[in-house]
Amino acid sequence: MSPHENRPHEDGLPQDPQDMKLMIHALVDGELDAAAALAVERRMAADPELAAEHARLLALRGVVASLPRAAVSDDFLARIAAIAEVKDTGEGDVTQPSAITAEAQQSAQQQQGNVIAMRPRAARWFNSFDWRQMAASIALTAVLASGATQWLTTADNGSESFAVAVANGHRRSLLAATPVDIVSSDRHTVKPWLDARIGVSPAAPDMAKDGYALLGGRVEVIGDRPMPALVYRHHEHLITLVAAPRQNEAKSVPVADDLSAGGFLLVHWTDDAFSYWAISDAERPALDDFVTRFRAAVLANPAAGSPG
Amino acid sequence: MLAARFAEVVLPHLGDALSLARWLTGNTADAEDVVQEACLKAHAGIAGFAGGNARAWLLTIVRNASYTWMARNRPRSVVAVGDLADLDDVSPPPDSDADSPEAALIAKADSAAVEAAIARLPQAFRETVVLRDINGLSYREIATMLGVPQGTVMSRLARARGLLMTELGGRHEPA
Numbered sequence: 117m118s119p120h121e122n123r124p125h126e127d128g129l130p131q132d133p134q135d136m137k138l139m140i141h142a143l144v145d146g147e148l149d150a151a152a153a154l155a156v157e158r159r160m161a162a163d164p165e166l167a168a169e170h171a172r173l174l175a176l177r178g179v180v181a182s183l184p185r186a187a188v189s190d191d192f193l194a195r196i197a198a199i200a201e202v203k204d205t206g207e208g209d210v211t212q213p214s215a216i217t218a219e220a221q222q223s224a225q226q227q228q229g230n231v232i233a234m235r236p237r238a239a240r241w242f243n244s245f246d247w248r249q250m251a252a253s254i255a256l257t258a259v260l261a262s263g264a265t266q267w268l269t270t271a272d273n274g275s276e277s278f279a280v281a282v283a284n285g286h287r288r289s290l291l292a293a294t295p296v297d298i299v300s301s302d303r304h305t306v307k308p309w310l311d312a313r314i315g316v317s318p319a320a321p322d323m324a325k326d327g328y329a330l331l332g333g334r335v336e337v338i339g340d341r342p343m344p345a346l347v348y349r350h351h352e353h354l355i356t357l358v359a360a361p362r363q364n365e366a367k368s369v370p371v372a373d374d375l376s377a378g379g380f381l382l383v384h385w386t387d388d389a390f391s392y393w394a395i396s397d398a399e400r401p402a403l404d405d406f407v408t409r410f411r412a413a414v415l416a417n418p419a420a421g422s423p424g
Numbered sequence: 425m426l427a428a429r430f431a432e433v434v435l436p437h438l439g440d441a442l443s444l445a446r447w448l449t450g451n452t453a454d455a456e457d458v459v460q461e462a463c464l465k466a467h468a469g470i471a472g473f474a475g476g477n478a479r480a481w482l483l484t485i486v487r488n489a490s491y492t493w494m495a496r497n498r499p500r501s502v503v504a505v506g507d508l509a510d511l512d513d514v515s516p517p518p519d520s521d522a523d524s525p526e527a528a529l530i531a532k533a534d535s536a537a538v539e540a541a542i543a544r545l546p547q548a549f550r551e552t553v554v555l556r557d558i559n560g561l562s563y564r565e566i567a568t569m570l571g572v573p574q575g576t577v578m579s580r581l582a583r584a585r586g587l588l589m590t591e592l593g594g595r596h597e598p599a
Binding site for chain 1 (some may be wrong): 426427428430431432434435436438439442443446452455456459460463465467526527528529530533535538539542553556557558562563567575578580581585588589592593
């Protein structure tokens with residue numbers, strides 16, 4: 117080999133072996149453009165040592181990627197969400213209706229209309245979202261939940277406990293700074309978000325054409341199990357949907373079952389994949405209409421959701 | 425409104441924030457405190473977030489909050505920034521036989537061993553490899569966050585991974 121041939125690489129890649137290794141890392145990290153990636157792959161094909169480094173890197177990447185991720189507990193999420201809530205109410209304080217001064221009330225009413233005296237909690241919550249058109253609204257929440265075999269398998273007693281838990285979750289969401297953890301009208305965004313966090317992605321049809329627009333999703337914890345929740349809006353009303361895969365032993369409720377708990381109306385039913393709970397403080401017909409349309413939408417497009 | 429923006433920008437990335445804080449502070453309980461402080465700062469500064477990568481934006485705040493927190497609570501464990509240049513000059517360990525059995529050994533390493541190996545990395549290497557391989561930031565985003573050239577990010581990453589591969593691949597560094 118002549119000295120001239122001692123520099124065989126005219127591919128623009130580093131001659132220094134250590135720098136060349138950085139290029140292997142960059143390749144594994146997807147930081148190279150196609151031309152550079154091709155050049156690095158050619159070098160690897162000709163150099164067993166580079167190829168071995170590449171193999172080690174891929175192995176390392178695999179084990180690091182499979183490390184358990186930090187879990188965001190419901191409690192912690194609530195603490196963080198409360199930051200925005202506290203700060204926002206500090207700016208236009210409507211948290212304590214009894215403490216509202218005439219001046220503050222006036223400014224609040226400029227934002228929200230006259231509702232504040234009647235529904236201070238709802239008004240504060242709407243204020244945090246600036247959904248002024250919702251100021252006169254009643255929040256409608258449908259919680260679709262399943263996978264909670266410890267509740268559903270224990271007959272009516274369990275269902276009642278579950279209903280109470282669903283009602284409590286609904287009430288908490290009305291008080292929280294936001295009813296959703298992920299804001300999106302696109303089920304292709306909401307489903308992966310839920311899937312990544314709790315491994316369950318329920319059907320999330322955007323039923324905007326029916327008057328039920330998908331707002332986003334959140335995670336609801338009932339018993340000790342996280343369950344996916346979807347939030348819809350119907351005119352001035354809010355709708356939240358939560359769903360998880362149904363277990364075999366769960367009681368089958370093919371026909372929607374009307375219930376109530378904690379001052380809210382509920383609807384409960386199941387299908388092949390999921391068990392659903394719907395909760396609302398709106399009138400029964402509005403809730404029933406939502407349930408009917410949701411079931412039709414899921415039937416029409418079952419691929420929109422999967423239990424796994 | 426701020427609350428909606430906060431929910432959109434910050435809340436989806438809490439898992440990443442906790443991961444980074446956990447690796448920087450070394451334990452989960454401290455990580456929650458750090459992330460909570462970071463989120464307070466994020467909320468205060470959210471008007472200044474001009475769009476772009478919300479995760480990188482939040483993680484930058486989390487990183488700063490982590491070091492502030494450690495300086496306050498564990499002053500002796502913080503690596504002074506001035507020391508980092510020395511770390512970057514350290515030459516990589518000599519490469520011994522590069523064969524595939526080593527890759528197989530690495531692939532079989534259990535999570536506890538991998539976590540312990542990452543925890544033992546020098547701070548500058550650890551944060552770089554965590555930002556890249558656990559938080560998934562790009563070289564450019566990491567360079568911006570750390571305030572170093574991309575080349576430094578690349579060399580730290582290579583050093584960090586070299587140390588991890590050495591440990592997990594069954595070769596023991598001289599004590």
